[in-house]
Amino acid sequence: MTDKQNIQKAFVCGWPIKHSRSPLIHSHWLKELELEGSYEKISVTSEDFAQFLNSLKENGFAGGNITIPHKEHALELVDDLDDAAKKIGAINTIWFEGDRLIGSNTDWIGFASNLDQYVQGWDNKEKIKKPALVLGAGGAARGIVYALLQRGFQKILIANRTYEKSIKLAEDFGPKLKAIPMGDLENIPSDLSLLINTTSLGMSGHQSISPTIVEMISNLGLETIVTDIVYIPLKTEFLKCAEDRGLSVVDGLGMLLHQAAPGFEKWFKKFPTVSQELRNLVIADMEKSE
Ligand code: NAP
Secondary structure, eight states, rough: OOGGGGGGGEEEEEOOTTTOOEEEEEHHHHHHOOOOOOEEEEEEOOHHHHHHHTTTTTTTEEEEETTTTTTTTTHSSSSEEEHHHHHTTTTOEEEEEEEEEEOOHHHHHHHHHHHHSSSSSTSTTTTGGGEEEEEOOOOHHHHHHHHHHHHTTEEEEEEEEHHHHHHHHHHOTTTEEOOGGGGGGOOOOOSSSEEEEOTTTTTTTTOOOOOHHHHHTTOOOTOOOOEHHHHHHSSHHHHHHHHTTTTEEOOHHHHHHHHHHHHHHHHHHSOOOEEEEEEEEHHHHHHHHH
């Protein structure tokens, strides 16, 4: 009989949490690696969040994932933060080191690993000299900017509907960043190394991309790699537009899968693989919920 005491337990908590696909991902890895462990969805309100974190140890959790709306609140509640969480300003993964609760943000790893998997040389020494353009300045954009800086990109342009937010993001991350007004997108250099959509535009049920962005994409050189972090639908209008222009595109599902791996390793002590089988499993689940 299995000793229940030795089973590693992890979770994802948020409010609402019903639609989270993290349990599907982690349960797949637990099964694939033949590990004794559990990963559950826990619905936690903002009022209960601090108490929930305080009782993790006594409830036998090795750690877990934190999602909306607790990602920023968690910064104040953990004992220590890694550099990514500090710079990004949000936590999505926590684990214990002894009695100390550590917080990290792994979205940037998810983003970079997704491109590593699909576009060899996306961050080579020629690419990092050319500008990367990030559309959006929300929470996810901060993770993307952190990833680009980690990989050595020397010029990162940020364009966002609310210009003030892109200025703030550029100030927070330093001189390699420049905020540009949306109206200036038509003058963007055509030799971008990367174009990244981090806005929620293009998500199922949301507004479609603007004519300015369509026009900009049609003027880009064929070397530009285009990625969207929105993954429902998998092929967003933004990616379709880039594909029509003949550009290489990468969808956002790989980011979701890869961001989960470092947490799994912390709790269950094995680094999992982001395989085609896992990707197919999540796509099938997405199709089921359409
Ligand atoms: P957020 O903090 O709410 O930011 C939303 C961003 O989208 C802001 O820049 C916002 O601009 C912009 N936006 C929203 N509606 C817009 C519109 N109608 N026109 C132009 N811009 C608009 O959200 P987030 O956490 O950054 O997430 C953004 C998207 O990324 C979501 O769809 C999320 O599901 C996805 N995401 C995917 C992954 C993954 O693993 N693939 C990870 C994280 C997030 P303003 O500042 O002007 O409001």
